[in-house]
Amino acid sequence: MSRPARLRFLLENNLVAKTLDCGYGFTVLVLRGVQGKNKLYGCGINTDSQLGFHRSSKKADTVLDYVTEPVLIPLPLETPEVTEVVDVSCGRAHTVVLTDKEGVFSLGHNAYGQCGRTIVDGEIFKGSQIINKVMDLPNDIVKVVCGQDHTFFLTSSGQVYSCGLGADGQTGLQHYHSEWRPSLVRGDINGEKIVQISSKADCVLAVSERGDLFGWGNSEYGQLSMITEETQVSVPRNIPLHNPVTQVAAAGSKCAVLTDKNEVLVWGFGALGVGPSVKSASAPQAIPPTLFGQNELAPDKLVKDIACGINHFAARTNDYEMFVWGKNQKGCLGIYVAQRMDQTYPFRVSVPAEVLRVFCGVDHTVALCRSFS
Missing domain, CATH: 2.130.10.30 (Regulator of chromosome condensation 1/beta-lactamase-inhibitor protein II)
Structure with missing residues (x-):
């Protein structure tokens, strides 16, 4: 499609988009409903469960590789009645979500540790029901940013943490290998208050x-x-x-x-x-x-x-x-x-x-x- 088109799903369901991000062939949206709560929806390519686990409505035994209109992505929240999604970022095949009260969650491809969890050799991501809560992070994360196969976490004081593929040095951790555990990025940004990252x-x-x-x-x-x-x-x-x-x-x-x-x-x-x-x-x-x-x-x-x-x-x-x-x-x-x-x-x-x-x-x-x- 060359011309802009309106996402009618939002109008038909009385939803308002608060923020969103685009991955490699998929989109994840933070939408506010009539109850005044922010929830997570996604559409597009889902071959690595970057939109979560979804079955076909016509064939219950078929896991959806593609989602043609936004579907709810349920997060494993301890207090879903009060916790809201405030930010989201998408990489090549992974999604990272920031909430206001329960920290950061991730889902999708994790072969390089980009989801902030242990790398499992030979892990199958298609049809995965894993939604990971990212540990070892400060309590004041205000922004998440996904690169191709790596992730950044920005704190309120401007510090940057990263994990994922480092083959080109993109994690900024002074090495060129993958790192699943979020680690503090130093170098010339040490002591600086970083306010935006793009990758x-x-x-x-x-x-x-x-x-x-x-x-x-x-x-x-x-x-x-x-x-x-x-x-x-x-x-x-x-x-x-x-x-x-x-x-x-x-x-x-x-x-x-x-x-x-x-x-x-x-x-x-x-x-x-x-x-x-x-x-x-x-x-x-x-x-x-x-x-x-x-x-x-x-x-x-x-x-x-x-x-x-x-x-x-x-x-x-x-x-x-x-x-x-x-x-x-x-x-x-x-x-x-x-x-x-x-x-x-x-x-x-x-x-x-x-x-x-x-x-x-x-x-x-x-x-x-x-x-x-």
Whole structure:
């Protein structure tokens, strides 16, 4: 599907989306019902039980590998009448959930320890009913972030814990092997208050409260070429930029940041958004604000948020419009591109609502919107 479509399930069931995240072919949503409680729902690919255990309504002995509309994902809560889901993040085939009173839960693929539990050799994830409560974490986790096969946990004081695959150094734990037990990430972020982390694949960007930028993980496409000539970095390193950063977006082979001047900077390899002549950049390139709609008639139009999938980016402006660029895999950009070629500069998506937040997977994009009416 190329054009944006409304998720009618929410309307038909009087549910309101509070937040969500997109994995590799699946989406998990935190929805509030008429009773005023946040619950977890999911749809899409479920071959590794990343959406939990679900049977076919027509064949009771058939475990669903694909879920075509959101289904409730029940968590093993001790006090379900008072505990609510507050955040969710999705990786390649695992999901991590944060609650307000009972900590963090995980489900799905755990071959590298990305679910924060012991790795079991030969474990079968299809049809699994395991929903794990992640132990060995501080009590003040405020955000969870899944990379491809790794996971980060952010505390209220800005500390970062990680687990999962570390083959490219993406866990930031100063080694290149898998680690199932959540461990404190140090390096140049030690003592810093980290406020956001982004890692859709195996490169990681983080930003501190002061606006300092940090990176680690894979640098095969020059994502970290400003701080190293190596293709892997196993510990967080400070990336010097002229202006403070407010948001980061680390895609598969390219990166983007939003500065405190509302400037979007991009680098790496692929469709970076600065036109067809620039396919790689080892240093940040600024996307002209005119490409996001700023002109004489709209001089105050600014980019407020950025997001990324593996191969594409999205931006939201201060007037709630959405712009996209990158690879239009499976029509994930929501625009018509001839033969679904790369979109080499930001293009506005026609959305019949005000876009509040944007979430990107590998080949799909979901926008959280507010109706005009």
